[in-house]
Amino acid sequence: MSAAMKVAVLGCGVVGSQVVRLIGKQAAELSARIGAPLELAGVAVRRPKRHVDVDPALLTTDPMALVERRDVDLVVEVIGGIEPARSLILAAIACGKSVVTANKALLAEDGATLHAAARAAGVDLYYEASVAGAIPLLRPLRESLAGDHLRRVVGIVNGTTNYILSRMDATGAGFSEALEEATALGYAEADPSADVDGFDAAAKAAILAGLAFHTRVTAADVHREGIADVTAADVASAKAMGSTVKLLAICERVSAPGGDAVSVRVHPAMIPRTHPLAGVNDAFNAVFVEAESAGELMFYGRGAGGPPTASAVLGDLVAVARNRLAGAPGPGESAYADLPIRPMGLTDTSYHISMDVADRAGVLAAVATAFAEHGVSISTLRQEGRGDQATLVMVTHVAPDSALAATVDDLRKLDVVRGVTSVMRVEG
Numbered sequence: 001m002s003a004a005m006k007v008a009v010l011g012c013g014v015v016g017s018q019v020v021r022l023i024g025k026q027a028a029e030l031s032a033r034i035g036a037p038l039e040l041a042g043v044a045v046r047r048p049k050r051h052v053d054v055d056p057a058l059l060t061t062d063p064m065a066l067v068e069r070r071d072v073d074l075v076v077e078v079i080g081g082i083e084p085a086r087s088l089i090l091a092a093i094a095c096g097k098s099v100v101t102a103n104k105a106l107l108a109e110d111g112a113t114l115h116a117a118a119r120a121a122g123v124d125l126y127y128e129a130s131v132a133g134a135i136p137l138l139r140p141l142r143e144s145l146a147g148d149h150l151r152r153v154v155g156i157v158n159g160t161t162n163y164i165l166s167r168m169d170a171t172g173a174g175f176s177e178a179l180e181e182a183t184a185l186g187y188a189e190a191d192p193s194a195d196v197d198g199f200d201a202a203a204k205a206a207i208l209a210g211l212a213f214h215t216r217v218t219a220a221d222v223h224r225e226g227i228a229d230v231t232a233a234d235v236a237s238a239k240a241m242g243s244t245v246k247l248l249a250i251c252e253r254v255s256a257p258g259g260d261a262v263s264v265r266v267h268p269a270m271i272p273r274t275h276p277l278a279g280v281n282d283a284f285n286a287v288f289v290e291a292e293s294a295g296e297l298m299f300y301g302r303g304a305g306g307p308p309t310a311s312a313v314l315g316d317l318v319a320v321a322r323n324r325l326a327g328a329p330g331p332g333e334s335a336y337a338d339l340p341i342r343p344m345g346l347t348d349t350s351y352h353i354s355m356d357v358a359d360r361a362g363v364l365a366a367v368a369t370a371f372a373e374h375g376v377s378i379s380t381l382r383q384e385g386r387g388d389q390a391t392l393v394m395v396t397h398v399a400p401d402s403a404l405a406a407t408v409d410d411l412r413k414l415d416v417v418r419g420v421t422s423v424m425r426v427e428g
Contacts, residue, residue: 006041011079018310034321067092077101098320102129108203108219115333126316131204134308135301141211148291150212153251155287157204160195161247166281197226201266205249209264214337223344225267243270261342271428345402354422359390370410374403
């Protein structure tokens with residue numbers, strides 16, 4: 001067996017502590033799988049006294065000195081955020097060390113810089129844990145499906161928002177009540193904005209789209225909407241039409257003038273209860289992939305939490321250690337397609353629209369005219385109630401998002417419309 005490979009772990013929070021624990025607990029099995037022992041060289045933390053379960057001799061408050069140590073072979077970054085994570089990863093790569101990270105925000109913002117540095121240094125940059133926790137997803141996209149042509153990747157990639165929407169669907173609760181429950185159970189942070197406003201899912205969508213379509217995609221390229229405006233009435237409307245509401249990350253390769261383009265968006269949407277993603281509840285994640293040859297594939301499992309995410313980190317750690325023993329890095333960034341990003345306004349979708357209207361002659365004609373002026377046709381239409389309680393509920397046919405949004409704006413200006421109470425996209 002080869003000499004021991006030494007690992008530096010940056011961060012010892014929810015995920016990092018589990019990585020440290022598993023490296024120790026599974027030492028013999030990891031050695032057998034890699035062909036060399038795996039040993040902890042050090043663990044960088046901010047407050048050493050808090051980490052009573054870690055050998056004090058391994059703890060350090062100087063992460064840069066740790067990654068630059070000559071005896072360190074591999075670096076695991078689970079600090080999160082942009083800085084100092086970016087500087088530490090780049091320093092590790094410059095020293096010839098392969099890196100495993102779970103940092104979705106950094107990869108979605110500046111993945112190109114990290115990939116370029118790794119390629120120049122001839123080392124690995126692996127990040128399976130950055131999307132969907134324990135679910136083996138990124139490596140299948142990058143390697144197992146490398147010979148296929150992917151058309152669409154649609155997923156539930158944020159456990160907090162999925163738990164909230166699942167509870168709203170199951171109990172009829174409003175958003176605030178479901179968020180309070182998620183916070184009490186530890187699914188939501190004290191400041192849940194990264195989750196409920198869609199930032200977390202948008203970063204993951206950028207990573208998924210980049211891998212699926214061989215194009216550099218950043219978080220800034222992703223159209224993002226959160227779930228804070230989803231109401232109990234929206235969820236009830238979805239139920240009435242045999243659907244449920246999910247926060248979806250949707251990555252598509254679409255036809256465009258001059259060639260294909262990439263559309264990437266995150267927003268709540270109604271999907272039929274017959275869709276495979278409709279049954280994904282609580283804090284679970286799932287990603288649905290449509291490929292030309294492989295057909296439809298589904299990846300499902302726990303998308304967050306210490307042990308599940310640490311499992312994905314350990315999987316990457318075994319892979320990069322094996323590559324180091326073999327003397328060659330694994331597959332790196334593939335961005336050869338360099339497809340343009342399609343603006344959200346040009347992306348085709350359909351809307352579910354609910355509005356309070358005056359119950360008198362001419363209402364339907366006025367509403368239909370507003371749709372016709374923007375080239376949008378109505379798929380289904382129903383009226384609920386009468387008099388002051390009259391409500392029109394409709395689902396459109398597929399149309400460019402800008403045309404649908406303009407139609408809604410005009411509906412709000414009609415004298416016969418007292419208010420547009422709900423607008424939500426329909427997918428699937």
